[in-house]
Amino acid sequence: xxxxxxxxxxxxxxxxxxxxxxxxxxxxxxxxxxxxxxxxxxxxxxxxxxxxxxxxxxxxxxxxxxxxxxxxxxxxxxxxxxxxxxxxxxxxxxxxxxxxxxxxxxxxxxxxxxxxxxxxxxxxxxxxxxxxxxxxxxxxxxxxxxxxxxxxxxxxxxxxxxxxxxxxxxxxxxxxxxxxxxxxxxxxxxxxxxxxxxxxxxxxxxxxxxxxxxxxxxxxxxxxxxxxxxxxxxxxxxxxxx
Amino acid sequence: xxxxxxxxxxxxxxxxxxxxxxxxxxxxxxxxxxxxxxxxxxxxxxxxxxxxxxxxxxxxxxxxxxxxxxxxxxxxxxxxxxxxxxxxxxxxxxxxxxxxxxxxxxxxxxxxxxxxxxxxxxxxxxxxxxxxxxxxxxxxxxxxxxxxxxxxxxxxxxxxxxxxxxxxxxxxxxxxxxxxxxxxxxxxxxxxxxxxxxxxxxxxxxxxxxxxxxxxxxxxxx
Numbered sequence: 001x002x003x004x005x006x007x008x009x010x011x012x013x014x015x016x017x018x019x020x021x022x023x024x025x026x027x028x029x030x031x032x033x034x035x036x037x038x039x040x041x042x043x044x045x046x047x048x049x050x051x052x053x054x055x056x057x058x059x060x061x062x063x064x065x066x067x068x069x070x071x072x073x074x075x076x077x078x079x080x081x082x083x084x085x086x087x088x089x090x091x092x093x094x095x096x097x098x099x100x101x102x103x104x105x106x107x108x109x110x111x112x113x114x115x116x117x118x119x120x121x122x123x124x125x126x127x128x129x130x131x132x133x134x135x136x137x138x139x140x141x142x143x144x145x146x147x148x149x150x151x152x153x154x155x156x157x158x159x160x161x162x163x164x165x166x167x168x169x170x171x172x173x174x175x176x177x178x179x180x181x182x183x184x185x186x187x188x189x190x191x192x193x194x195x196x197x198x199x200x201x202x203x204x205x206x207x208x209x210x211x212x213x214x215x216x217x218x219x220x221x222x223x224x225x226x227x228x229x230x231x232x233x234x235x236x237x238x239x240x241x242x
Numbered sequence: 243x244x245x246x247x248x249x250x251x252x253x254x255x256x257x258x259x260x261x262x263x264x265x266x267x268x269x270x271x272x273x274x275x276x277x278x279x280x281x282x283x284x285x286x287x288x289x290x291x292x293x294x295x296x297x298x299x300x301x302x303x304x305x306x307x308x309x310x311x312x313x314x315x316x317x318x319x320x321x322x323x324x325x326x327x328x329x330x331x332x333x334x335x336x337x338x339x340x341x342x343x344x345x346x347x348x349x350x351x352x353x354x355x356x357x358x359x360x361x362x363x364x365x366x367x368x369x370x371x372x373x374x375x376x377x378x379x380x381x382x383x384x385x386x387x388x389x390x391x392x393x394x395x396x397x398x399x400x401x402x403x404x405x406x407x408x409x410x411x412x413x414x415x416x417x418x419x420x421x422x423x424x425x426x427x428x429x430x431x432x433x434x435x436x437x438x439x440x441x442x443x444x445x446x447x448x449x450x451x452x453x454x455x456x457x458x459x460x461x462x463x464x
Contacts, residue, residue, distance in 0.1 A: 054323075054327055055326070055327070055463075056323055056326055056327070056463060057463065058463065076329040076331070077329075079327060079328060079329055080329055082327060084323070084327050086320070086323075088319055088320040088323070089319045089320075090319055090320055090321055090323055090324035090327075091319055091321070091324075092252070092256055092318075092319070092321055093318065093319065094255075094256040094259045094260050095252070095255065095256060099255070103248065103252050104324065104328065106248050107245065107248060107325070107328040107329065107330055108328060108329065109244075109329070149324070153328075
């Protein structure tokens with residue numbers, strides 16, 4: 001992807017938690033429609049990176065820009081460009097699927113939140129459940145609705161934090177199918193996962209984060225999936241640099 | 243303002259569907275009024291100052307039960323993150339939560355107050371308009387302080403335990419003033435004698451509202 005179409009620019013990003021460095025001088029650029037999967041052990045800083053981009057946590061130093069909007073200087077416009085999916089649904093159990101999407105759509109000042117909500121509910125196959133409260137939804141249904149919630153503002157960048165956690169095989173397959181649609185819709189995606197098979201299958205760039213440092217970053221088509229597990233182990237041992 | 247209204251409407255909708263917060267406030271308030279009424283010897287008239295103290299004990303303890311819920315409910319499914327991801331400003335979020343807390347306390351008082359008059363006699367019905375003014379002013383202070391404390395404790399994971407520890411010391415001057423002014427109203431004293439207390443109560447509410455708008459953005463994010 002050409003640098004001229006960069007949607008996400010991260011430079012010199014660091015984050016300290018009470019003296020412990022969670023992210024260390026991280027630099028990364030992603031273009032429109034790129035899908036980056038980030039692997040790494042627990043505590044590597046993957047979720048911290050997503051939370052900083054999502055403006056849920058402040059960086060200690062460094063800069064993040066999305067489509068030219070700076071995280072610090074244009075926080076509201078910056079957030080308009082983002083969607084965030086984690087293993088938590090961020091949905092209100094007491095509200096129906098439709099009400100949840102209309103509420104979030106209204107927060108993003110969408111012209112017709114009802115129409116947008118209906119469109120998204122059809123896309124995630126929950127249209128027939130639109131008047132049911134989310135509290136009664138299965139984990140898989142919640143996650144599909146969570147995708148709809150994250151897309152309600154038509155974001156340029158989607159952040160996925162372990163989206164497959166807690167899903168059964170069928171729900172995981174369905175979610176993977178929906179996530180692949182994001183590529184067709186030209187969304188720029190960063191996905192953090194421990195699921196190597198799915199992570200490799202979906203991405204067109206692969207990164208490995210270890211102790212807050214991006215120790216490996218390469219295009220998916222330059223990686224042999226069969227050898228990736230070994231590459232990952234070597235990266236953890238500090239024997240790989242991209 | 244539009245964003246705050248969206249959150250208020252959402253909170254009222256979810257609050258009506260799950261009215262545990264209001265019900266627990268009412269139950270606790272009623273229980274305190276009944277227990278304290280049993281403690282008063284039969285046939286003894288309750289002094290205006292004592293009556294004011296009883297009323298505010300019931301209101302304060304009932305209020306603290308509901309105050310934490312409005313922010314804590316956003317922790318369920320990490321909905322707070324959903325709000326923080328949106329263009330909603332922390333100031334609008336504070337304003338919305340403070341308004342919902344204010345309405346919640348007013349609703350609880352609307353039920354607690356009639357029971358207080360029934361149990362402690364119609365002698366306390368004197369100066370109702372002024373009493374309502376005191377209640378509304380104190381409620382604004384409660385709502386501002388409670389919302390601020392809820393925002394501070396929301397990220398700790400021990401919201402329910404920490405909130406009273408933070409809230410009560412801060413709100414103690416407001417409670418003391420509310421008891422004092424209510425006692426003077428029940429004793430049918432002239433408004434000129436307690437108007438300065440009422441002004442201090444209003445100032446308390448304004449200070450904590452301003453403080454809430456200033457610091458919520460800092461405390462609500464990691």
